[in-house]
Amino acid sequence: GENVEQHPSTLSVQEGDSAVIKCTYSDSASNYFPWYKQELGKRPQLIIDIRSNVGEKKDQRIAVTLNKTAKHFSLHITETQPEDSAVYFCAASKVLGTGKLIFGQGTTLQVKP
Amino acid sequence: DVKVTQSSRYLVKRTGEKVFLECVQDMDHENMFWYRQDPGLGLRLIYFSYDVKMKEKGDIPEGYSVSREKKERFSLILESASTNQTSMYLCASSSPRSGANVLTFGAGSRLTVL
Numbered sequence: 001g002e003n004v005e006q007h008p009s010t011l012s013v014q015e016g017d018s019a020v021i022k023c024t025y026s027d028s029a030s031n032y033f034p035w036y037k038q039e040l041g042k043r044p045q046l047i048i049d050i051r052s053n054v055g056e057k058k059d060q061r062i063a064v065t066l067n068k069t070a071k072h073f074s075l076h077i078t079e080t081q082p083e084d085s086a087v088y089f090c091a092a093s094k095v096l097g098t099g100k101l102i103f104g105q106g107t108t109l110q111v112k113p
Numbered sequence: 114d115v116k117v118t119q120s121s122r123y124l125v126k127r128t129g130e131k132v133f134l135e136c137v138q139d140m141d142h143e144n145m146f147w148y149r150q151d152p153g154l155g156l157r158l159i160y161f162s163y164d165v166k167m168k169e170k171g172d173i174p175e176g177y178s179v180s181r182e183k184k185e186r187f188s189l190i191l192e193s194a195s196t197n198q199t200s201m202y203l204c205a206s207s208s209p210r211s212g213a214n215v216l217t218f219g220a221g222s223r224l225t226v227l
Contacts, residue, residue, distance in 0.1 A: 001172065004155075006155070009153065032214050034214065034215070036216075042220075043203070043218040043219060043220050043221060044156070044203070044216075044218050045218070046215055046216070049214070049215075089155060089156060091156075093214050099144040099146065099161070099207040099209075099214050099215075099216065100146075100158065100161055100171075101158075101214065101216060102158065102172070103148075103155045103156040103157070104155050105153055105154060105155040106153075106155045106156075
């Protein structure tokens with residue numbers, strides 16, 4: 001089945017720096033790649049997603065890039081702020097419409113003021 | 114606002130007990146999911162359901178079963194709880210009508226098995 005590997009497991013940056021989290025997936029048929037953010041004690045929430053027909057997508061300070069050939073995708077956060085501190089999960093889905101997501105292991109991002 | 118409500122935030126059970134974790138969503142979503150969250154392992158899919166009375170195994174179904182008698186309710190059952198099932202359990206729902214892959218999660222149920 002699909003497997004998603006996420007790195008690094010922890011990431012510490014200074015406020016204002018950029019943060020990058022990388023994921024690789026195993027199933028070349030995967031065509032949907034979301035990122036979820038989970039703040040401490042709260043539920044995961046979707047922050048951005050990308051489909052396989054797009055190479056990059058931006059939303060203010062966050063962006064996601066996708067390399068289908070290499071089967072990896074990345075989350076980029078620019079000008080990090082303390083409120084960006086959270087656990088971030090990448091995920092992959094093979095079939096649009098089923099909602100079945102396979103998640104990576106998560107990255108704990110700490111933004112130091 | 115989509116709401117996914119998990120009935121118990123914290124539970125403490127004994128080894129061998131039968132455990133029910135309940136999840137209710139109020140947005141008429143077709144798809145419902147149970148994930149287990151453990152540090153360093155991410156979110157692992159236990160079971161999911163596309164429709165009433167329909168269920169499919171996820172990646173780690175062993176030791177669990179589910180029930181979906183009504184569209185809004187998806188229950189996770191531990192027939193005989195074991196200590197290795199101590200974890201955070203997250204329910205989620207989605208709908209093809211509003212983006213099936215966009216999951217709305219519940220607040221989670223933290224289960225401790227002694």
